[in-house]
Amino acid sequence: MEYNKLVSITGLSGLFELIASKADGGIVRSLEDKTTKFVSSRQHSFSHIESVEIYTTTENVNLATVLTAMKESKEKLPDVNDAKALKAYFKKVYPEMDFERVYPSDMKKMVKWYEQLKKHNIEIKLTEIPDEVEEEVKEPEPAKEEKKKAKPVKKEAKETKAKTEEPKKKPATTKKKKTD
Secondary structure, three states, X not given: OOHHHEEEEOOOXXXXXXXXXXXXXXXXXXOOXXXXXXXXXXXXXXXXXXXXXXXXXXXXXXXXXXXXXHHHOOOOOOOOOOHHHHHHHXXXXXXXXXXXXXXXXHHHHHHHHHHHHHHOOOXXXXXXXXXXXXXXXXXXXXXXXXXXXXXXHHHHHHHHXXXXXXXXXXXXXXXXXXXX
């Protein structure tokens, strides 16, 4: 199981492995009890934990950064039901966290998710984007600008063509009157 395949689903506790996605939802497997089920996207929202960010006093950081700090820390994990203990733990483990915007419920989730990842020996690492993909994305941008420049030229050509041609006259139509 890989870190980049894990999702959090609104209304359901814990983490899930996304097995397959469909237009109206996804097939997921729970990390807790290994049950597989279909979850509708009409009732639930899916969030890849790889894309979750945490508020800090400077710039937001990825969840993986905080989870890695938790892994490297020698501090004992706090009781998830004690908000003060959670806050004290994260002040020691990741002091840059913005505690005004990161709520105790968020900290509770992070501790529970970390416990699940540790239990299942899932390596916490982000998917790296290859350099080739980044270059491909950058190249089309100038092409779009060239197309934008070409459009006004075409409009000018149409305007000059319209000015040089004489307007066409409509043929006269006559209506026949009925006679009795």
